[in-house]
Amino acid sequence: MSENKNNPTALTVEEGKRYCWCRCGLSEKGAICDGTHKTADTDKRSLSFIADANKTIFLCGCTQTKTPPFCDGSHNSL
Ligand code: FES
Numbered sequence: 001m002s003e004n005k006n007n008p009t010a011l012t013v014e015e016g017k018r019y020c021w022c023r024c025g026l027s028e029k030g031a032i033c034d035g036t037h038k039t040a041d042t043d044k045r046s047l048s049f050i051a052d053a054n055k056t057i058f059l060c061g062c063t064q065t066k067t068p069p070f071c072d073g074s075h076n077s078l
Pocket of ligand 1: 021022023024025026027032033034035036037038044045046047
């Protein structure tokens with residue numbers, strides 16, 4: 001079974017910790033920025049955010065969300 005890159009990535013986050021959401025679509029870690037954008041031919045940069053609680057979140061994988069970095073279901077209409 002193959003993963004659809006557009007699907008959201010579930011991530012368990014810790015309150016107060018910073019995370020970086022990939023907006024370039026080139027990260028080997030899916031929706032988590034791995035720094036690939038720094039050496040790729042793209043002007044897109046990651047979006048960092050600080051978790052407001054200990055919880056599981058769903059990061060957008062298609063980069064079309066209207067509520068970045070969180071999935072809003074936009075991948076369902078691609
Ligand atoms: S690797 Fe995509 S924004 Fe950093």
